[in-house]
Amino acid sequence: MKALEPLLVNGNAGAQRIAGLMHLHGRGLSKDRQKALQLLELSANQNDAKAQFLLGDLVIKDCQQKCPEIKRALPLFHAAHKSGFSEATEALAKFL
Structure with a gap:
């Protein structure tokens, strides 16, 4: 974690994603x-495609298509898809 601290202080998107995953899984x-x-x-919010996908996935975890959080997740998946993140493209296809 010490290696991430200076990056987090400077708002590094990759470090934020990694720290987020570390908190998610303990x-x-x-x-x-x-x-x-x-x-x-x-x-x-810094256009990290992996984070966009992960956040979208977490938002709708255990949710069906009528989940109100889909409105929040779909733009995240779309942004990650536009950045070429294939898992986001697959996630979008599930909702079409």
């Missing part, structure tokens, strides 16, 4: 879904 950092979502959102 690996190296406390397991904290809310903190994970916050960090992934910071990264996604």
